[in-house]
C-alpha cells in the first residue's frame with residue numbers, strides 16, 4: 511500500500527452561495543468544504559432544495575460562489591475568466607445533468623461527438639468506443655426523443671466521458687429511472703471508476719444507494735455533514751493554508 515496521497519482534483523473551501531430574489535436573499539450554501547481526489551467515488555445526498563445542484567454547478571465551474579474558494583488541480587477557479595473556465599470544463603470535467611440536457615436536434619452519435627469538436631480533439635474511434643461502453647452504439651442514429659429515460663441518461667454519461675475528464679459530476683444520474691435502469695447506470699459508473707480511474711461526484715436522493723459507498727455526505731442547512739457512514743477521513747478535512 512502506498513502512503514502517497516493524491517493531490518486534490520477539486521477542493522472547495524468555505525464555499526457560500528446566496529441568491530438574491532425579489533423577496534430577499536436566499537442563503538443556500540453556508541460553508542461547504544470538500545476535497546475530491548483522483549479515482550474517488552463521492553456521494554452527496556440531501557433534501558430537495560438543499561442546494562445539491564447549486565453545489566455541483568459551483569464545483570464544475572458553471573457558476574461562481576458568493577464567497578470562498580474552489581480550486582481545480584490547485585488553480586483557483588473563482589479567479590478565472592469565463593474563457594479559462596470553459597476550457598477547464600471542456601477538457602477536464604464531465605457533467606451529467608439532472609435532466610440530461612441532450613440536444614434534441616442531434617442524434618445520439620452527434621450528441622456525444624460534439625464535446626470533442628468543441629475541445630478541438632475529435633476522435634471518432636473513441637466516440638464509438640464510449641458509445642459501445644454505454645451499450646448504445648446500435649442506437650447511434652436515433653434522436654433523444656426516440657430513447658427511453660435510461661437510454662438518454664446513458665447518452666448523457668457517454669457525452670460526459672468522451673473527453674476523458676479527470677472527474678465526472680453527476681446530478682441525480684438515476685433520479686428519473688426505474689430500479690432496473692438505475693442499477694444498470696450505477697453498474698456502468700462503477701465499472702468506469704474502476705477501469706478508467708475517473709473520479710465521480712454523485713448527487714442523489716437515494717440515501718440507500720449512497721450509503722453503500724465510503725464517502726457519503728449529506729447537504730443540510732448549507733453545510734456538508736457526514737452521511738450514513740463515517741466519511742470525514744483526516745485527509746478530507748482541509749485547512750485554509752492548503753488552499754490559500
Ligand SMILES: Nc1ncnc2c1ncn2[C@@H]1O[C@H](COP(=O)(O)OP(=O)(O)OP(=O)(O)O)[C@@H](O)[C@H]1O
Pocket residue numbers: 529530531536538556557558559560561562563564565608
Ligand atoms: N438562480 C436561482 N435564483 C434563486 N434561487 C435559486 C436559483 N437556483 C436555485 N435556487 C434555489 O436554491 C435552492 C437550492 O436549489 P438546488 O437546485 O440546488 O436544489 P437541489 O438540492 O438540487 O434540489 P433537487 O433535489 O430538487 O434537485 C432552491 O430553493 C432553489 O429554489
Ligand SMILES: [Mg+2]
Pocket residue numbers: 562563564608681
Ligand atoms: Mg437538483
